[in-house]
Amino acid sequence: MAFAKISHVAHYVPEKIVTNEDLSKIMDTSDGWISSRTGIRSRRISTGQQTSDLAIEVARDLLAKSGYAAEELDFILVATITPDSNMPSTAARVQAALGAVNAFAFDLAAACSGFVFALATAEKFIKSGTSQKGLVIGAEVFSKALDWTDRRTAVLFGDGAGGVLLERSETEHFLAEKLYTDGSKTGLESGMTTVANPFYQGTDVNPYLQMDGRAIFDFTIKTVSKSVKAMIEVSGEPDYLLLHQANIRILDIMAKKIGLPREKFLANMQHYGNTSAASIPILLSENVANGTIPINGNQRLLLSGFGGGLTWGNILVLM
Ligand code: ACO
Numbered sequence: 001m002a003f004a005k006i007s008h009v010a011h012y013v014p015e016k017i018v019t020n021e022d023l024s025k026i027m028d029t030s031d032g033w034i035s036s037r038t039g040i041r042s043r044r045i046s047t048g049q050q051t052s053d054l055a056i057e058v059a060r061d062l063l064a065k066s067g068y069a070a071e072e073l074d075f076i077l078v079a080t081i082t083p084d085s086n087m088p089s090t091a092a093r094v095q096a097a098l099g100a101v102n103a104f105a106f107d108l109a110a111a112c113s114g115f116v117f118a119l120a121t122a123e124k125f126i127k128s129g130t131s132q133k134g135l136v137i138g139a140e141v142f143s144k145a146l147d148w149t150d151r152r153t154a155v156l157f158g159d160g161a162g163g164v165l166l167e168r169s170e171t172e173h174f175l176a177e178k179l180y181t182d183g184s185k186t187g188l189e190s191g192m193t194t195v196a197n198p199f200y201q202g203t204d205v206n207p208y209l210q211m212d213g214r215a216i217f218d219f220t221i222k223t224v225s226k227s228v229k230a231m232i233e234v235s236g237e238p239d240y241l242l243l244h245q246a247n248i249r250i251l252d253i254m255a256k257k258i259g260l261p262r263e264k265f266l267a268n269m270q271h272y273g274n275t276s277a278a279s280i281p282i283l284l285s286e287n288v289a290n291g292t293i294p295i296n297g298n299q300r301l302l303l304s305g306f307g308g309g310l311t312w313g314n315i316l317v318l319m
Pocket of ligand 1: 028038113213220274
């Protein structure tokens with residue numbers, strides 16, 4: 001029987017820091033509003049790097065940390081809703097940059113749940129015995145999908161990438177998993193531009209992210225909390241919960257609803273904003289780097305993603 005484990009973690013964010021104060025100079029907002037409503041104080045914004053550039057940095061770091069050669073990788077999955085292009089995929093660009101000639105590569109789109117969905121998918125490749133090791137990366141340049149005249153969304157997001165090296169193990173590290181989608185629920189959309197087409201008779205689609213923040217907030221508090229609680233009731237209490245980083249108030253309320261100490265809910269959206277599919281692996285990588293989460297095989301981590309689709313999903317992993 002084959003099992004999978006996370007053996008290395010890495011993250012990379014663009015250099016440019018944009019503070020709430022900076023945003024208040026270009027739109028009708030304030031540090032007071034943004035930090036009190038969301039907890040966000042600054043975010044990283046790409047000044048030219050593409051999503052694949054961020055993902056490639058993470059991939060190189062993972063290879064360096066593991067000591068594996070690129071040729072040893074069997075797969076590269078990139079969770080993103082802001083790919084450089086639909087074709088080639090961001091993952092294919094990473095594969096080319098690494099020279100990972102034996103790896104198949106594809107992108108997975110599940111918005112802010114993307115990393116959790118990709119990790120669940122990758123684990124199955126190893127569990128089935130068809131793959132030995134590979135990379136799972138969440139990467140976004142969300143700044144290019146935002147309407148910078150819309151203060152309701154532009155202040156919330158940031159750019160970044162994080163990822164893990166997943167490899168075969170003799171023992172079980174994936175203790176529980178449950179993924180969900182409810183495509184009937186709206187409130188979070190990111191359109192595609194319509195190309196000039198002489199036969200097209202539909203209406204133009206807004207290419208930018210639009211969000212009914214309050215509806216998503218309520219959904220998260222109610223539905224995602226319930227799903228996390230259900231997993232904990234069956235599989236036991238985690239040492240830490242790494243939830244998608246959208247809003248500090250969501251973490252505060254969810255901690256109460258789930259009934260676990262707030263200190264178990266790690267947070268870094270203060271510095272990065274909402275980085276969509278990248279938020280959970282960036283949070284994981286930072287907390288491994290600062291010693292909060294030692295990779296010693298004993299840390300029970302509950303990863304929980306939620307966002308557009310609507311999608312949400314939880315994985316309890318031993319690291
Ligand atoms: N600066 C100043 N004022 C603002 C800003 C801003 N940046 N944005 C909105 N406002 C104003 C609004 O216009 C409104 O004013 P009004 O009352 O005069 O109309 C007021 O502030 C309150 O707006 P709300 O939208 O009701 O504010 P709320 O407290 O709900 O906070 C927020 C909004 C932060 C978006 C919150 O609802 C939230 O975090 N929602 C969840 C988002 C989320 O979890 N997304 C997950 C996934 S994202 C993905 O998958 C891509």
